[in-house]
Amino acid sequence: MIEKHRHITDLLLQSHGIDASGYDPSFLSKSIQKRITETQCGSDEAYYILLEQSNDEGKRFFDSLHISHSEFFRNPLTFAVLERIILPAMVVHTKKTKRKEIRIWSAACAAGQEPYSLAMLLEELKNSDSEKFNYRIFATDHNETQVAEALSGQYAAEALNSLNLKRVKQWFTKSGETYTVKPELKNNIDFSVFDLFSEHFSCPPSSIFGDFDLVVCANLLFYYNPGYRKMILEKTGNSMASGGFLVTGEAERDMLKNHYFHEVYPQSGIFQKN
Ligand SMILES: C[S@@+](CC[C@H](N)C(=O)[O-])C[C@H]1O[C@@H](n2cnc3c(N)ncnc32)[C@H](O)[C@@H]1O
Structure with missing residues (x-):
């Protein structure tokens, strides 16, 4: 799990100049899993290749980390x-x-x-x-x-x-x-x-x-x-x-x-x- 998230944060930094090191590891893992499903990559390895090669996917993955859901009188x-x-x-x-x-x-x-x-x-x-x-x-x-x-x-x-x-x-x-x-x-x-x-x-x-x-x-x-x-x-x-x-x-x-x-x-x- 930890290795997986480190690989992604390294990839984002090296290929896209995006620093995602401050995010919680379990949140990062869930976000990776979600993008693997949405992109129909089928495996971690296939997704890493996509992320390495595609600027759009780098941006989409980073956007997926920004959750802005809110509600009036939420709690x-x-x-x-x-x-x-x-x-x-x-x-x-x-x-x-x-x-x-x-x-x-x-x-x-x-x-x-x-x-x-x-x-x-x-x-x-x-x-x-x-x-x-x-x-x-x-x-x-x-x-x-x-x-x-x-x-x-x-x-x-x-x-x-x-x-x-x-x-x-x-x-x-x-x-x-x-x-x-x-x-x-x-x-x-x-x-x-x-x-x-x-x-x-x-x-x-x-x-x-x-x-x-x-x-x-x-x-x-x-x-x-x-x-x-x-x-x-x-x-x-x-x-x-x-x-x-x-x-x-x-x-x-x-x-x-x-x-x-x-x-x-x-x-x-x-x-x-x-
Ligand atoms: C899930 S929403 C929660 C909104 C509201 N506080 C609530 O409880 O419904 C999280 C918000 O935190 C903002 N946010 C995340 N990191 C931030 C940061 N470093 N500085 C300021 N705002 C941040 C996001 O842009 C997003 O609008």
Whole structure:
């Protein structure tokens, strides 16, 4: 297994100048298997020859490593705890300490489902609160196409399956088959392209100094090997305000427990630094 993945990463680097060494070995193996099936190569060896000789296949294999699937309110338990406990407490704390705004980083925002879900919760809190508060969400992804899609805020009907009808009516306008996020949901979100492995920046430059009350870094850790996961967790962890929260994906919860974080509510995927 290990030999197989090393062979592929060497091949990608030598034949296509693509560095895939940061990916998790088991994710790489599954991706290789998938391409072998899709290309009907029939064997590892036949696929290696194709990969060595074809520029197109090099690009296709690399593209297959970039998974951008996302959903509104993707992990219902996480979002329920955010909605009922964490965000209301944050509002109280922000007012009490006279903090200027609640600061949130959606660190792998894909096509925007995650930051828009957070904005819905905060706008709904604002509407139910007589004393107003400010918030800002910095939504970033390393994939330019994803950030452009997020910024457009346009979705097909199927993408809204995880939203209740009330939220669909309140936060989207429908034109033909397309649903577009209303401008008031976008007002407090700052979208930008940002690579979590950037050597130059410790947090999105648009946020200037980080200091986030909440960082959502969900459903990307498991694609990377442990060394790369550690880099991501150090970067996101260092950008948090004191007492801030880090949210991760349902399948990634165990990865944080070894990195000086504890889960604040069982199974929630919401962590604080030890
Ligand atoms: C599977 S999606 C998850 C989206 C969302 N966080 C969620 O939980 O639904 C993974 C996202 O991570 C982004 N990503 C992967 N590596 C990244 C990196 N090094 N820096 C920033 N974004 C990255 C991908 O472009 C993709 O949009």
